[in-house]
Amino acid sequence: MAAPPLFAQDLQLLYDARHTLDPAHNTHNFPTLYFQYFKSQDSGKAFIKPGSFLLKIQADLQGEKHNIGQAYVQVSQSFPSSSDRLGIFCSGVL
Helix, strand or coil: CCCCCCEEEEEEEEEECHHHHCCCCCCCCEEEEEEEEEECCCCCCCCCCCCCEEEEEEEECCCHHHCCCEEEEEEEEEEECCCCCCEEEEEEEC
């Protein structure tokens, strides 16, 4: 019996206090947005059943007027095969 699909989401707003800790090397403190989404393998009736999917996005609001100065994006998708020993995993980072 297959387990039901698992979904998870995470949204965080963090505050980076580098300026407070080391003002000589950091011009100011800034907020950081972090989002993560995960979905386990789909057990639907489609011919191609994609495996686990992961999306991570992080944006540091360290630019002028606290706009996005740096961003990190990761997308991962796995494609299982009929054999339990072999599968394809694709990942990309921007």
